[in-house]
Amino acid sequence: MEALTISEVARRAGIRTSTIRYYESIDVLPQPQRVSGRRIYDAAVLERLAFIQVTQKLGFSLNEIQLLFHTQEDQTPLSERWQALANQKIVEMEGLIRQAVDVKELLIEGLRCGCTNLFDCMDCVVTNYYEPTHL
Amino acid sequence: MEALTISEVARRAGIRTSTIRYYESIDVLPQPQRVSGRRIYDAAVLERLAFIQVTQKLGFSLNEIQLLFHTQEDQTPLSERWQALANQKIVEMEGLIRQAVDVKELLIEGLRCGCTNLFDCMDCVVTNYYEPTHL
DNA sequence: CTACAAGTTCAAGTTGACTTGAAGTCAAGT
DNA sequence: ACTTGACTTCAAGTCAACTTGAACTTGTAG
Numbered sequence: 001m002e003a004l005t006i007s008e009v010a011r012r013a014g015i016r017t018s019t020i021r022y023y024e025s026i027d028v029l030p031q032p033q034r035v036s037g038r039r040i041y042d043a044a045v046l047e048r049l050a051f052i053q054v055t056q057k058l059g060f061s062l063n064e065i066q067l068l069f070h071t072q073e074d075q076t077p078l079s080e081r082w083q084a085l086a087n088q089k090i091v092e093m094e095g096l097i098r099q100a101v102d103v104k105e106l107l108i109e110g111l112r113c114g115c116t117n118l119f120d121c122m123d124c125v126v127t128n129y130y131e132p133t134h135l
Numbered sequence: 136m137e138a139l140t141i142s143e144v145a146r147r148a149g150i151r152t153s154t155i156r157y158y159e160s161i162d163v164l165p166q167p168q169r170v171s172g173r174r175i176y177d178a179a180v181l182e183r184l185a186f187i188q189v190t191q192k193l194g195f196s197l198n199e200i201q202l203l204f205h206t207q208e209d210q211t212p213l214s215e216r217w218q219a220l221a222n223q224k225i226v227e228m229e230g231l232i233r234q235a236v237d238v239k240e241l242l243i244e245g246l247r248c249g250c251t252n253l254f255d256c257m258d259c260v261v262t263n264y265y266e267p268t269h270l
Numbered sequence: 271c272t273a274c275a276a277g278t279t280c281a282a283g284t285t286g287a288c289t290t291g292a293a294g295t296c297a298a299g300t
Numbered sequence: 301a302c303t304t305g306a307c308t309t310c311a312a313g314t315c316a317a318c319t320t321g322a323a324c325t326t327g328t329a330g
Contacts, residue, residue: 054237058234107224
């Protein structure tokens with residue numbers, strides 16, 4: 001496996017070195033090997049960072065991400081906690097996907113109807129996407 | 136139209152009154168009518184709040200949301216600025232939807248393969264979803 | 271008339287996710 | 301031997317998005 005310096009990892013993941021150290025400090029990234037005090041990484045860290053980036057964009061907190069990776073050592077068996085968390089997140093993802101599709105449709109509609117801003121055309125658009133009950 | 140107090144709006148939108156005042160202060164909500172100093176709202180504010188909630192969950196900042204509503208009065212025509220912003224956001228939405236689907240698949244796969252946490256099964260799963268080139 | 275709940279403003283505090291700065295370490299090159 | 305550049309730690313700072321608290325006003329109910 002190729003060994004990477006912290007700045008190489010940062011460059012490849014498109015983040016700062018300070019972010020990597022921060023993630024390590026809050027236990028979202030594992031402690032890497034050290035050579036004379038310096039961190040050296042295995043390329044696998046890039047997959048983990050990619051996962052973190054995506055899940056973050058989707059509204060997971062670093063705390064939740066940490067749980068996804070670690071699944072704390074409390075009374076309930078690891079597998080149960082992890083599966084519950086994963087199942088819950090799958091449902092959240094589905095909701096998010098539905099909403100993202102709605103917002104996209106809303107934006108497309110907002111362009112189509114020719115208004116110059118969203119404020120002007122809220123009335124002619126929004127009502128198509130949100131039930132009155134929800135409001 | 137029905138007139139709503141700030142606490143009615145808060146209750147129906149599932150947020151705090153302080154949030155409503157905050158939104159008004161940063162110009163994400165318009166200044167409502169006042170009756171003896173107290174804010175009174177038209178039900179339309181609920182649609183606007185629903186839109187804010189969804190777009191926020193999808194990673195829009197309040198600043199961006201404010202732009203979506205207002206489309207600043209700079210040199211470029213209103214319609215052009217709004218359309219550019221909307222088009223850009225549609226592309227972002229599509230990316231987000233793709234990613235949400237990927238994360239969902241990843242979670243499903245993570246459950247299917249029987250590992251007790253994501254850390255343990257990153258290797259057997261993640262590689263299916265992220266190209267080596269991207270890493 | 272007084273009490274009270276619900277409203278008001280404004281300044282300061284909080285939380286999450288980082289970033290920045292100061293001060294020091296370390297190996298490689300000249 | 302010394303400089304350079306990339307690293308290290310740790311504390312403090314920043315930014316967005318709210319929340320909280322203190323001090324005050326106002327219409328309605330008893």
